[in-house]
Amino acid sequence: MNQWTDIHSHILPSVDDGSVNLLQTRNMLKIAHQEGIIHIIATPHYGVGCLNPDIQELQNKLELVREEAKKIDSDFQIDLGNELYYSEDIIEHLKKKKALTMAGTRYVLVEFPVFESYRNIRAGLHRLLISGYLPILAHTERYEALYQNPHRIEELIRLGVYIQMNITSILGGFTNKRSKYCKKLMGYGYIHFVATDSHSDHNREPRMIKGVKYLRKKYGVELVDLLLVKNTSQLLSNKYIYDEEEGGVYAKQ
Secondary structure, eight states: OOOOOEEEEOTTTTSSSSSSSSSHHHHHHHHHHTTTTTEEEEOOOEETSSSSOHHHHHHHHHHHHHHHHHHTTTTEEEEEEEEOOOOHHHHHHHHHTSSOOSSSSEEEEEOOTTOOOOHHHHHHHHHHHHTTOOOTTTGGGOOHHHHHHHHHHHHHHHHHEEEEEEEEGGGGGGGGGGGHHHHHHHHOOOSEEEEEOOOOOOSSSOOOOOHHHHHHHHOOOHHIIIIIIHHHHHTTTTTOOOOTTTSSSTOOO
C-alpha cells in the first residue's frame, strides 16, 4: 500500500473555496485514501485583510476531519497549515499566530499573484527566510515570471526556497498548456514536493496515482519516493531538505 503525504489540500469544510461541507470532505478523504494518500496537511487560504476563519474554527473543523479520516483508516493523519497569500504583513501575522505554518513547523506554504514580478516574488520569499521561516512556493508552474525564465527557480532554491508543483499539472490538468514546462522543471530537479491542491470531490479532487505512474515511468521510483515520502518526512520533522548527493540545487549551504 502506498503511504504518501499530500502537503497542499483545501479539504476543511466551509472555510475557503475548497470543500463546501463535511459530506464533500468525507468524499475527498475517501478518494485520497484510495489514491494512496495517508497523511494530509489541510491548507486553507489565508490573506492579510481578507475574511479569514479564526484559528479556533480551523481547529474545530480539523478535529471533525480527523474523526472522519480515522473512520477510513486508523493511520490516516490530518494536520493543519495555511496557504498564505503573500503580503509584507504576512510575517507579522505568522509571528502572532494568526496565520499558520505547516503542521507547526517552520515551513510555510506561500502563493503570489500569477503575474507578480520575479523581483517581488524573490523579495517576499527572502523576507520569510530571514524571519526564520522555510518557504514553499505553492504551485510554481502558475507564475508567469518563472515560466518566462525557468532558471530563476534555481536561484530561488539556492536562496533556500522549496518548490511545490501540483501533480496534475505534469499531466495537463488545471494548467494544461504548461505540461511541457512542468516536465522540464521536473527533469531539472527543481521540484521538492508534488501535491494535489485539491478543492472538491468532483473537480480538482485529491488524485495522485495517475501522476505518480507517469513520474515513475519517466523519472524513476527514487524521485517519487523523494517527493512524496522523504521530503515530506523532513518537512513534518521540521528539518531541512538536503540533496543526498550534495552540491545539487537541493543542497542547503
